[in-house]
Amino acid sequence: MNKKELTNAIAERTGLSKFESRKVLNAVIEIITEEMVRNGRLLLIGFGTFSVKQKAARKGMNPSTFAPIDIPAKKIASFKPSIYLNFLLNRKKRGRKKKEERE
Template sequence: MNKKELTNAIANKTGLSKTESLNALNAVMEIITEEMKQNKQIILIGFGTFSVKKKAARKGMNPTTFAPIEIPAKKVVNFKPSIYLNNTLNQRKRRRIGKADNNI
């Protein structure tokens, strides 16, 4: 799903116009970005947690010349899905065990 499709889905779910949906989506993305720049966590209960992790500087290798290079330290975005989201994605159908299934 791309941004345009997400905007259309928001418009269909909420009854907002596509322009209002796009503005709302842009505002949410802007707020999340600003919080991440300040190294803060965004916790969306039932969905997951966005956080910033720091990666230390390390040594690497140029794959074409095999020359050693220094990879600088950087910050990366981390997303940890909530247990609820994981359970929803991995939901299995429950079925009763009948007499035919009890062949022990």
């Protein structure tokens, strides 16, 4: 799903126009981004946690010349899903397996 499809899905579920749902989605993305820059962490209970992690500087290699290079330290965005979201993603259906699934 891309941003346009997500905007359309928000419009369908909420009854907002596509223009209004696009404004809402953009506002949510801006708020998440600002909070991660300011605090480095955003917790959405039942969904997951967005956080900022620090990667240490390290040695690397130029693949074309095989010369060693220094890779600087940097910050990266990270997402950890909640237990509930993991449960939904890994839920197994009950009942007997079909013949094709058993083999």
